[in-house]
Amino acid sequence: MSIDEILDRIYPLPESSKISLKESIKEVSYPKNFCLMEAGKFVPYVYFVKTGIVRAYASAEEKDITFWFGSEGEPVVSMKSYVENNPGYENIELLEPCEMYKLKTENLKKLYHEDIHIANWGRKFAERELVKTEELIISRQFKTALERYKDLMRDKPDLLKRVQLGHIASYLGITQVSLSRIRAEMK
Template structure:
C-alpha cells in the first residue's frame, strides 16, 4: 500500500502539507521474526505497513499474549512512547518479511507546530488509535472467543491464512485446542 493512501485513510491533507509530511517518511524493510519494538523501551518513531503482517504481544508468566495484529495500511506505534515519551509495554514482532514506512516522532511533533493541517492529521491519527483500543477492550470483555473469531473472519479474513494458529488462539484468549474446536464448529 502506498503512503499517500495510508495518510489519506487517516485524514485527507492539502497536497502541500502531505508533501511536507512525506519528506520525513522513509521506507525500510525488515525480515520476518524481527522484534521491531521492545517492551520497556521508548520508541522514537512510528511505522506504517506497506507490505506484511505484525503482531503486538506482551509477556506474562513465561508466555506471550497477542493482543493486536497489523497488516497493510495500518500504523505500528507504541502509544505510550508517542504520547508521553515513556517506555511502551508491547513487543511488536514481524510475522512476515515487511516493507514499512518510518516516521520519527520528533519530526512529526515539529510539523504539528508548523502546520495546522498536519496537527489535525495527528489528532485524527490518535483518535483512531484510541477507538481501536476501546473496541479491543470491549471485545475482550463482552464477546466470547467464538464471537471474536467470527469478527476476525469478517473483518480480517486474510489474517487467518497468513498468521499461525497459535498467535490467533493467543489473540482470542484461548488454547489452540479450543480454537480447533471453534473452527470445526464453524465449518459445519
C-alpha cells in the same frame, strides 16, 4: 500500499501538507521475526505497514499474549512512547518480511506546530488509535471467543491464512485446542 493511501485513510491532507509530511518519512525493510519494538524501551518512531503482518504481544508467566495484529496500511505505534515519551508496554514482532514507512515522532510533532492540517491529521491518527484500543477492551470484556473469532473472520480474513494458529488462539484468549473446536463447529 502507498504512503499516500495510508495518510489519506487517516485524514486527507492538502497536497502541500502531504508533501511536508512525506519529506520526514523513509521506507525501510525488515525480515520475518524481527522485533520492531520491545517492551520497556522507548520507541521514537511511528511506522506504517506497506507490506506484511506484525503482531503486538506482551509476555506473562513465560508465555506471550497476542493482543493486536497489523497488516498493510495500518500504523504501528507505541502510544506510551508517542504520547508520553516513555518506554512502551508492547513487543512488536514481524510475522512476515515487512516493508514499512518510518516516521520519527520528534519530526512529526514539529510538523504539528508548523502546519494546522498536519496537526489535524495527527489528532485523527490519535483518535483512530484510541477507538481501536477501546474496541479491543470491549471485545475482550464482553464477547465470547466464538464472537471474537467471527469478528476476526469478518474484519481481517487474510490473517487466518497468514498467521500461525497459535498466535490467533492467543489473540482470542483461548487454547489452540479450543480454536480447533470453534473452527470445526463453523464448518
